[in-house]
Amino acid sequence: NIKNxxxxxxxxxxxxxxxQMQNAGLKHINFxxxxxxxxxxxxxxxxxxxxxxxxxxxxxTVPHKEDxxxxxxxxxxxxxEIKAVNTYINENGKVIAYNTDAPGFLKAIESFEKVKNVLLxxxxxxxxxxxxxxxxxxxxxxxxxxxxxxxxxFKQHQIPCFFWENFxxxxxxxxxxxxxxxxxxxxxxxxxxxxxxxxKTAKFAFDCVYGKITPFLALAKENNCKIKDGxxxxxxxxxxxxELFTNTKANISLIKAMRxxxxxx
Ligand code: NDP
Numbered sequence: 001n002i003k004n005x006x007x008x009x010x011x012x013x014x015x016x017x018x019x020q021m022q023n024a025g026l027k028h029i030n031f032x033x034x035x036x037x038x039x040x041x042x043x044x045x046x047x048x049x050x051x052x053x054x055x056x057x058x059x060x061t062v063p064h065k066e067d068x069x070x071x072x073x074x075x076x077x078x079x080x081e082i083k084a085v086n087t088y089i090n091e092n093g094k095v096i097a098y099n100t101d102a103p104g105f106l107k108a109i110e111s112f113e114k115v116k117n118v119l120l121x122x123x124x125x126x127x128x129x130x131x132x133x134x135x136x137x138x139x140x141x142x143x144x145x146x147x148x149x150x151x152x153x154f155k156q157h158q159i160p161c162f163f164w165e166n167f168x169x170x171x172x173x174x175x176x177x178x179x180x181x182x183x184x185x186x187x188x189x190x191x192x193x194x195x196x197x198x199x200k201t202a203k204f205a206f207d208c209v210y211g212k213i214t215p216f217l218a219l220a221k222e223n224n225c226k227i228k229d230g231x232x233x234x235x236x237x238x239x240x241x242x243e244l245f246t247n248t249k250a251n252i253s254l255i256k257a258m259r260x261x262x263x264x265x
Contacts, residue, residue: 004033005054006245009040009068010061017210017262018059018238024261025242028254033246043067047095050088057245058088059238065125072097081132081157084125087241098244101126102133104237105208112174112204112226115139119172119198121189121216122179123150123161126208130178131159142170144190146179164190169197174204175220182207182214189216199223210234235259 006026008018014037022035033056040046043064050058060068065084069075072085072095079085079099087098109115118134120127123145131154134141143154143161154161162168175198179189188195196219199205205220210230217227239250239258248254 002032002034004031004056004245006033006035006057006059007038007053007055008035008059008061009038009046009049009064011040011063013037013039013061016061017234018061020264021235021238021258021262022059022242022245024264025239025254025258026246028257029246029248031246031248040064044071046088047071047073050090050095051093054090055088056090057241059241060086060088062125069097071095078102078129078132078136082129083153084128086237087244089244098241099129100237100240100244101233102129102136103240104235105130105233106133106137107236108228108230108232109174109204109206111228112206115174115204117170117172118142118174118176119144119169119202121145121175121177123154124178124180127178128153130176130208132157135159142172146190164194167194169194171201172198173202174206175199175202175225177205177207177209177214177216180209182212182216183209186215188219192219195219196223199225204228206230208233231262235262238262 019035026033069085075097085097089096118141120143148163151161177189181187181189199220200223205225205227207217208230
């Protein structure tokens with residue numbers, strides 16, 4: 001008899017650390033609620049499944065973020081431009097959608113000082129959120145992707161974008177890897193000859209992949225960049241969703257509790 005049921009929709013979803021992080025937060029503030037995994041196959045059923053199960057809130061992960069956007073009753077904030085959402089809230093039977101990956105990323109790079117010019121590797125859903133988040137803060141962002149197909153979105157938003165064959169490098173303060181290269185393999189997100197000169201002159205490198213030193217971060221470190229993995233991004237997107245779920249404002253002790261939950265085995 002749990003009053004407020006929250007879930008993460010994904011396919012696959014087994015690997016997700018969100019339940020342990022969110023449940024740690026709920027416990028910390030004594031909120032009458034529980035957060036679990038929901039394996040969802042057909043993204044187009046997401047709104048009906050959400051409402052039929054009486055879920056109060058949800059996170060949405062691969063591959064359903066675009067379908068979740070398209071099926072929501074109302075989309076708020078930067079998500080309207082990103083056209084992908086990772087958070088649903090049940091507001092009196094209406095499905096309200098948000099993207100907390102974008103502000104979560106901005107929180108995660110706050111420790112990198114005076115970032116003005118970013119090279120963003122990859123052009124998938126996460127890259128779209130990060131590119132528009134940076135643009136909203138008037139930080140210059142250039143996208144570099146392996147292939148040309150996914151670049152239309154960035155062109156529509158007047159964001160300079162390249163694929164490997166036509167890339168004209170500049171000098172960047174920060175290089176972000178938003179590709180899935182390095183997640184389960186030992187690939188760099190772009191050829192070493194292309195990346196190394198850029199990392200030599202950059203100050204910071206960030207990888208969205210969480211919990212490991214990817215080949216990209218290793219190369220950045222070799223070239224004297226200050227590096228950071230995706231843990232804080234995961235934490236802050238979760239924290240922002242948690243605030244929406246519970247209608248509370250996070251403080252330091254909640255952040256600590258949720259980080260501990262996230263890192264638990
Ligand atoms: P998508 O599948 O939407 O995009 C994948 C991108 O990676 C594409 O641009 C693709 O290029 C590129 N890519 C894949 N493999 C390679 C490779 N071997 N070499 C070069 N480029 C490659 O993924 P998402 O945007 O949803 O997620 C990207 C990553 O971000 C994942 O690793 C995910 O785990 C992580 N993530 C982390 C979050 C966090 O909170 N820390 C939040 C969300 C995501 P192409 O177009 O050529 O195929």
